[in-house]
Amino acid sequence: MIDDGELAGNNGPPLLAMKARFPDREVLFQQIWDPTKDDPNSFMPPFGKHGALTKSEINKIMDYLYTLWGINLWIEEISLKIVCFLQAL
Numbered sequence: 260m261i262d263d264g265e266l267a268g269n270n271g272p273p274l275l276a277m278k279a280r281f282p283d284r285e286v287l288f289q290q291i292w293d294p295t296k297d298d299p300n301s302f303m304p305p306f307g308k309h310g311a312l313t314k315s316e317i318n319k320i321m322d323y324l325y326t327l328w329g330i331n332l333w334i335e336e337i338s339l340k341i342v343c344f345l346q347a348l
């Protein structure tokens with residue numbers, strides 16, 4: 260990054276708990292292929308429609324997105340931290 264530059268990576272919502280929030284793969288695919296279909300005002304680039312990414316590339320991105328923390332794992336992690344905290348008292 261350029262000295263005194265700013266990271267510009269916070270425009271969209273956090274991509275967490277994807278399995279829980281996008282159980283239907285087709286819905287997630289559509290969000291990346293063409294977010295403007297559901298929301299004409301979306302400023303997320305329509306990566307598929309504009310030919311920036313192929314179907315196969317989007318599918319690979321989706322495979323990655325689905326590895327991002329499921330909500331259950333998140334709850335387990337928090338519970339573990341609470342148990343450790345209580346044990347340390």
Ligand code: HEM
Nearest residue numbers: 270271272273274287290291294298300301302303304320
């Ligand atoms: C490969 C890169 C990207 C992927 C995989 C991706 C994926 C996603 C996904 C899955 C959502 C839905 C999340 C949810 O509803 O919780 C979303 C929403 C959104 N993303 Fe992206 N995104 C990417 C790049 C971008 C970029 C570059 C921008 C902005 C310049 C952007 C802006 C947004 C916005 C504003 C939303 C909110 C919903 C909407 O307006 O459609 N995204 N993105």
